[in-house]
Amino acid sequence: MMKEKHFMKKYSRENLKDIQAIVQEKTGAAIVPDRKPAGYKIRKMAFLAGSLLCLVSLSVFAYAKFSGLNGDLAGFASAYQGDGRFEIVIINDSDKELELQDDVKVMQWSTSKEVEGDSGKIRMSGQTILPHSQGVVSIDISEGYDVKAMEENLPEGDWYYFILTNNNFAFGQDWMCSFDFDIEQTEDVMDRSADFMEQIAGEQRTEEKQYGTGELVFPEWSWPTVSRKVSGLYGIRENGTHSDHINIAGTAGDEIYAVADGVVLEAAFESYSGNFIVVDLGDGITAKYGHLKEIKVSEGEEIKQGQVIAILGQTGMATGPNLMFAVSINGEEVNPFVE
Structure with a gap:
């Protein structure tokens, strides 16, 4: 089965104290103190009738909820390549060019804090995604982080995520992407990402519909x-x-x-x-x-x-x-x- 990932929106808030607060504001998720999300270890499950997709998810397969580019669609999915290397599949379905900066934050969900390491040593390439196109952004954290320790020390029910930006982490220009350390082929992620984007587009086309009564x-x-x-x-x-x-x-x-x-x-x-x-x-x-x-x-x-x-x-x-x-x-x- 495929990885189960988490859907989130692009978030946009000023003067928030930490990432959990930002997520709470934009996704509507109330962060309950002293309780870890139950059943939330990024696990495999079927997409639609056999697979899910996570927005901005950065691992074996990232099913991410599509964040908005000024109201337009951008979808992020990911595949872990091993040895601290990730490939993020990005579908830019907007009319605007998406140009990510080579500045990435590595976060842990339960703490809302950056993982110990040197983000300045993260290597990133392929950051520009043209309008209405698909591209792959590569991220390598191996030189700045102890990948083995990250994998071994992650508690059950917790996960890591990247924050990607195209405007110096000015909230409203950032995307979250959760990840773990299972390996998957980038081509598989690309196929499922495209399928999922089409599903979302279909749901939007049928948004105006008759409601059931009873x-x-x-x-x-x-x-x-x-x-x-x-x-x-x-x-x-x-x-x-x-x-x-x-x-x-x-x-x-x-x-x-x-x-x-x-x-x-x-x-x-x-x-x-x-x-x-x-x-x-x-x-x-x-x-x-x-x-x-x-x-x-x-x-x-x-x-x-x-x-x-x-x-x-x-x-x-x-x-x-x-x-x-x-x-x-x-x-x-x-x-x-x-x-």
């Missing part, structure tokens, strides 16, 4: 958010993949409500769902809320129907602000929505 599977449940626009249905979707959840389009910052009384089983982060909550509703029924900007409850907490448990966002693999909502009964997924 009720939740259990009529006594409360509706989980402000909007009732069901933008993605359970089952087989247009791209041929199976969805175990529905998506309810909304506005970032909308409140998310508990559909029924229950106990929070998990409140964490994963690459697909972003910030998410799983709630035990009794009788073998669980509900999962994903793509959250902020989580308002903790694991083990008892919650009441209608209680505000989260804030709607666009974390994980979300192409716009929405709530991912899934239901299972005795471990078997069911359609949460009845039209």
Whole structure:
């Protein structure tokens, strides 16, 4: 299976104290103190029906959420070549030339701090990507960093990332790219990157569409958010993949409500769902809320129907602000929505 990577947007904020704060501001991801993202070791999984893609991801394969170039698209993916060498596949789908500077920061997610080493010794080449084209940027950190120690000392659930810039790290001109040390062919990354960009373009072309109308599977449940626009249905979707959840389009910052009384089983982060909550509703029924900007409850907490448990966002693999909502009964997924 392929690597599971993480989707993020280009971020743009002034006077933020550290990288986590920047990511929180732009991606909507609430960084929970003293808790590492659960299930978040960059692992392999299928893209779409067999592969994922991470924006600005720098390793075996980087599935990155496409950052914007003044509203246009640029996609970053990566392949680790071994011996501290990386190749970043960049798809510049904008009308502007993207010229990255030969200045790179190597960061650790859990600390939001630069990894110990000498960034001045990082070697970088091929930084200019023409409009509407694909290119490869090479980064070699071997002379400035102890690559073996980085690999051996990385805790479970943590990861590294590069920050790339085209304007002296003036936020709004930077991109994040997570990476690990598994090796993959650059050509494979390029193919999957192109496929993923096409998928994103297709989703944008069909952005204006009819919304589903109906009720939740259990009529006594409360509706989980402000909007009732069901933008993605359970089952087989247009791209041929199976969805175990529905998506309810909304506005970032909308409140998310508990559909029924229950106990929070998990409140964490994963690459697909972003910030998410799983709630035990009794009788073998669980509900999962994903793509959250902020989580308002903790694991083990008892919650009441209608209680505000989260804030709607666009974390994980979300192409716009929405709530991912899934239901299972005795471990078997069911359609949460009845039209």
